[in-house]
Amino acid sequence: MKIVVAIKQVPDRDAPVRIAANAKWIEERDLQWAMNEPDAYALEEALQLKEKHGGEVIVLSAGPERVGSTIREALAKGADRAIQIMCGDLGARDALGVARLLAEAIKPENPDLVLTGLQSEDLGLGQTGVILAELLGLPHATLILHVEKTDAGLKVRRELEEGWFQSVEMPLPAVLTMQSGGNKLRYATLMGIKRAKTKELRAVNAAELGTAAAPVATLAQISAPKKQKSTQILSGSAKEAAAALVEKLKMEARVL
Amino acid sequence: MMNLMPTATEPLHFALWERGLFAVLAVASAYGFWRRFGPILKKILQSKKDPDFHVFPIGKRVWDFVWEVLLQAKVIRERPLVGVAHALVFWAFCAFALVTLNHCATLLGVGFLDPAGSVGQLYFDVAAIFAVGCAAGILGLFVRRFLLRPKWLGELSWGSGLVALLIFALMATYLAAFFVKGPDAAVQALWWAHTLTLLAFLPLIPHTKHLHLVLSPFTVFFSRGSFAHIPPLSGDEDFGLVAGKDLTRLVSLQAYSCVECGRCMEHCPANATGKELNPKEIVLGLRGYLNEFGPRSEEPMLGKYNTQEAAFECTTCGACEFQCPVGIEHVPILVGLRRGAVNTGAWENSYGSKLFLALERGSNALGMSATERDKFVEKNALPIFDGTQEFCLWLGCMGAYDPRGREIVLALVRVMRHLGASFGVLRKEKCTGDPVRRLGNDLLFQQLAEANLEALAQNRVKKIITICPHCVRTIQEDWKEFGTPPEVEHHSEFLARHLGELSFVSGHVTSGSEETPAASGLVSGRDLSRAESDDKNEGALAPEQSRNEKIVFHDPCYLGRYRNVYDEPRQVAALAGELVEAPRSHERSFCCGAGGGLAFLGEEKGERVSHVRAEELVATGAGVVAAACPFCNTMLRDALAAHGEGAPELVDIAQLVARGLPEEE
Numbered sequence: 001m002k003i004v005v006a007i008k009q010v011p012d013r014d015a016p017v018r019i020a021a022n023a024k025w026i027e028e029r030d031l032q033w034a035m036n037e038p039d040a041y042a043l044e045e046a047l048q049l050k051e052k053h054g055g056e057v058i059v060l061s062a063g064p065e066r067v068g069s070t071i072r073e074a075l076a077k078g079a080d081r082a083i084q085i086m087c088g089d090l091g092a093r094d095a096l097g098v099a100r101l102l103a104e105a106i107k108p109e110n111p112d113l114v115l116t117g118l119q120s121e122d123l124g125l126g127q128t129g130v131i132l133a134e135l136l137g138l139p140h141a142t143l144i145l146h147v148e149k150t151d152a153g154l155k156v157r158r159e160l161e162e163g164w165f166q167s168v169e170m171p172l173p174a175v176l177t178m179q180s181g182g183n184k185l186r187y188a189t190l191m192g193i194k195r196a197k198t199k200e201l202r203a204v205n206a207a208e209l210g211t212a213a214a215p216v217a218t219l220a221q222i223s224a225p226k227k228q229k230s231t232q233i234l235s236g237s238a239k240e241a242a243a244a245l246v247e248k249l250k251m252e253a254r255v256l
Numbered sequence: 257m258m259n260l261m262p263t264a265t266e267p268l269h270f271a272l273w274e275r276g277l278f279a280v281l282a283v284a285s286a287y288g289f290w291r292r293f294g295p296i297l298k299k300i301l302q303s304k305k306d307p308d309f310h311v312f313p314i315g316k317r318v319w320d321f322v323w324e325v326l327l328q329a330k331v332i333r334e335r336p337l338v339g340v341a342h343a344l345v346f347w348a349f350c351a352f353a354l355v356t357l358n359h360c361a362t363l364l365g366v367g368f369l370d371p372a373g374s375v376g377q378l379y380f381d382v383a384a385i386f387a388v389g390c391a392a393g394i395l396g397l398f399v400r401r402f403l404l405r406p407k408w409l410g411e412l413s414w415g416s417g418l419v420a421l422l423i424f425a426l427m428a429t430y431l432a433a434f435f436v437k438g439p440d441a442a443v444q445a446l447w448w449a450h451t452l453t454l455l456a457f458l459p460l461i462p463h464t465k466h467l468h469l470v471l472s473p474f475t476v477f478f479s480r481g482s483f484a485h486i487p488p489l490s491g492d493e494d495f496g497l498v499a500g501k502d503l504t505r506l507v508s509l510q511a512y513s514c515v516e517c518g519r520c521m522e523h524c525p526a527n528a529t530g531k532e533l534n535p536k537e538i539v540l541g542l543r544g545y546l547n548e549f550g551p552r553s554e555e556p557m558l559g560k561y562n563t564q565e566a567a568f569e570c571t572t573c574g575a576c577e578f579q580c581p582v583g584i585e586h587v588p589i590l591v592g593l594r595r596g597a598v599n600t601g602a603w604e605n606s607y608g609s610k611l612f613l614a615l616e617r618g619s620n621a622l623g624m625s626a627t628e629r630d631k632f633v634e635k636n637a638l639p640i641f642d643g644t645q646e647f648c649l650w651l652g653c654m655g656a657y658d659p660r661g662r663e664i665v666l667a668l669v670r671v672m673r674h675l676g677a678s679f680g681v682l683r684k685e686k687c688t689g690d691p692v693r694r695l696g697n698d699l700l701f702q703q704l705a706e707a708n709l710e711a712l713a714q715n716r717v718k719k720i721i722t723i724c725p726h727c728v729r730t731i732q733e734d735w736k737e738f739g740t741p742p743e744v745e746h747h748s749e750f751l752a753r754h755l756g757e758l759s760f761v762s763g764h765v766t767s768g769s770e771e772t773p774a775a776s777g778l779v780s781g782r783d784l785s786r787a788e789s790d791d792k793n794e795g796a797l798a799p800e801q802s803r804n805e806k807i808v809f810h811d812p813c814y815l816g817r818y819r820n821v822y823d824e825p826r827q828v829a830a831l832a833g834e835l836v837e838a839p840r841s842h843e844r845s846f847c848c849g850a851g852g853g854l855a856f857l858g859e860e861k862g863e864r865v866s867h868v869r870a871e872e873l874v875a876t877g878a879g880v881v882a883a884a885c886p887f888c889n890t891m892l893r894d895a896l897a898a899h900g901e902g903a904p905e906l907v908d909i910a911q912l913v914a915r916g917l918p919e920e921e
Contacts, residue, residue: 014618034617188699
């Protein structure tokens with residue numbers, strides 16, 4: 001099975017995030033970067049499918065130079081080769097724009113399966129994978145925890161609300177967006193890193209993919225969440241205050 | 257005096273057939289020795305070179321050789337009775353070298369020591385004294401091995417019995433020569449009895465564990481020399497001890513040197529608590545592997561003679577290596593096997609993966625958000641290190657994220673402030689890499705070490721102080737592979753240096769307990785009812801409490817054996833009460849079970865190491881267990897809680913000191 005895994009590099013969880021001067025995006029200086037977690041699960045699922053059924057795992061990522069470190073991490077964990085779409089303005093592209101880039105890079109590979117995380121940890125739009133499927137003209141399923149290959153195609157397990165799951169059978173080729181937590185991730189190893197040095201990493205310029213188009217959605221502004229405490233002092237006698245408190249717990253906090 | 261001394265009789269003439277027979281037997285004996293020893297030597301020499309090995313500086317090697325081999329000090333110190341018995345045998349062998357040469361030379365008529373001459377007689381008499389000692393020693397060792405049978409020695413072996421018999425026979429035949437004065441035939445027969453024993457002994461050496469006679473002096477001399485030193489990997493294809501091809505000369509030499517005395521096993525916390533790991537079997541496993549596959553093999557080592565499970569049960573406490581009388585370095589071997597498994601991805605363990613992933617993406621081994629550290633620093637107004645302060649206070653994962661570890665840090669901070677020592681903490685700090693280093697994840701360790709070294713250099717840190725002996729060790733020794741770490745010390749060393757200024761600890765306590773009748777009543781009441789007092793935890797060692805509080809100090813492995821710091825924390829703890837010792841203390845201290853990354857690997861097989869240690873500490877009758885390591889602290893805390901009522905209070909030595917500080921501080 002030939003599997004393409006689309007991964008995104010996002011600011012590290014522990015990195016201090018500051019808003020850029022134009023308030024359109026974050027300050028990227030001094031940030032540490034990491035692989036988007038749902039994408040890491042997509043990669044893990046792909047590697048396990050390959051270990052079971054054979055084939056090839058190709059990682060694909062769009063972004064500037066720095067994305068290379070995340071790509072090498074994926075190669076170190078077991079991907080066979082990688083394609084990097086060089087583009088310095090990923091933040092300025094909407095989900096459709098990014099999906100177009102990815103789709104153009106994927107098409108010549110003609111894979112059996114495309115996996116990606118269900119959403120990114122930075123923007124969290126949850127759109128890219130789905131639009132990608134549409135652009136590739138492939139069936140897709142979202143929020144996948146587990147993938148099983150069957151004779152007819154795939155059987156996938158989707159995570160629904162409140163502990164419910166749904167099993168779906170679908171044909172191949174297909175696009176799946178993966179939920180975190182379905183597998184145990186593997187750790188990067190020294191041998192993996194050393195072997196990764198010899199693996200193919202092909203860089204493609206975004207411009208060569210010929211997908212420049214005006215974004216349909218533009219990011220107006222980002223802002224940090226405001227911390228606020230709103231302590232209310234309930235006045236009146238103890239009895240009245242207690243009654244008011246119960247009322248608030250019922251109606252406002254909805255904990256009773 | 258001279259003529260009163262006994263004289264040994266040596267034969268004067270040998271027939272030609274006797275000379276011929278001796279020549280044939282000597283060649284056969286030497287062949288029997290070489291037939292086995294030759295391939296062993298070849299296997300050792302065929303092993304790959306040790307990447308960081310240097311013979312120089314040679315001073316320490318010579319000293320170790322004199323101390324451990326010639327003086328047998330290590331053998332004697334750790335097991336005095338057995339050690340002396342062994343030393344008697346060893347020294348007799350040394351004394352006998354000349355006697356034996358002369359013995360053979362006599363046959364050719366070129367004996368150089370005349371038993372009747374003054375020098376010869378003196379030498380023969382001295383050798384006789386050694387011979388008596390040796391005979392007694394070997395008899396004692398025989399009784400121990402075959403009658404008392406301590407379990408460390410393992411299965412009875414015919415080889416050991418035979419060797420003991422031969423050594424005894426050698427001594428008996430030597431001593432008999434002092435009493436047999438003729439006829440010539442009897443003297444001749446004695447000479448032959450001694451000679452045949454000797455010739456039978458030689459080929460036995462490489463076939464039994466008595467190979468250590470030949471190898472262990474070299475093993476001790478060529479050992480890496482620094483305790484539990486983890487050597488660097490070399491080249492792009494070195495991932496640790498994966499297969500025979502990864503065995504270095506030192507490791508192979510050590511594998512063949514093992515004398516199977518079982519001291520390592522006796523002191524191993526994993527082995528003592530019902531786990532599979534037995535350090536002796538690890539070393540013998542390597543030997544078995546070398547015998548079957550050789551040092552160039554690609555065959556994986558784990559799963560053959562040694563198992564992955566055993567390798568990952570080691571707490572790296574180093575008790576085995578510390579005890580080993582023949583210079584085997586168990587910790588680098590065990591960590592080497594782990595490196596082989598982790599660096600190639602062969603080790604699958606959900607706890608281990610979780611730890612590695614937490615450190616791949618995050619900053620600490622506890623898997624917490626780094627903002628938790630920021631909040632802790634902010635809330636307690638810990639100054640940020642800016643290059644002007646004397647110390648960089650390294651929090652470590654436990655000090656920054658663990659609630660108990662934080663209390664220790666804050667106690668130290670109060671004491672440092674009181675002493676006027678300037679310090680600051682880094683804005684960001686990553687795990688030193690201790691757990692991943694010991695678990696064998698070289699990739700992650702290198703990343704962490706390099707990131708930290710860079711941060712420390714940027715902040716121009718010259719001196720680090722920390723509450724965690726694991727951080728101390730890793731910063732000082734393990735980081736050296738990737739740069740030059742700043743000076744680092746453990747808080748016990750700092751506190752001990754300021755002992756004179758810590759008088760408030762005892763001073764305050766004494767005045768409270770002796771001069772206030774109410775308080776002293778309380779104190780004596782507590783002292784008498786130590787066992788049943790259950791409310792002591794709140795008030796123990798508060799200023800009004802007794803100086804006579806019994807305190808037992810638990811040596812952390814990484815402070816004691818790894819850093820040779822035993823007295824400093826005791827001096828500090830002694831300020832707050834009367835020190836008592838656990839049965840296993842100082843360099844023989846028993847691990848808490850947390851080292852080697854095991855604190856993060858979930859439930860252990862068999863009994864918990866921490867519970868065994870906690871029971872030992874409880875049995876001392878001390879009201880307070882003083883710890884000096886946040887990992888020991890967390891392990892013992894759980895274990896003491898499991899002990900239930902009457903468990904002593906557990907505090908770090910920094911907390912003992914901070915409690916004596918005047919209120920306003």
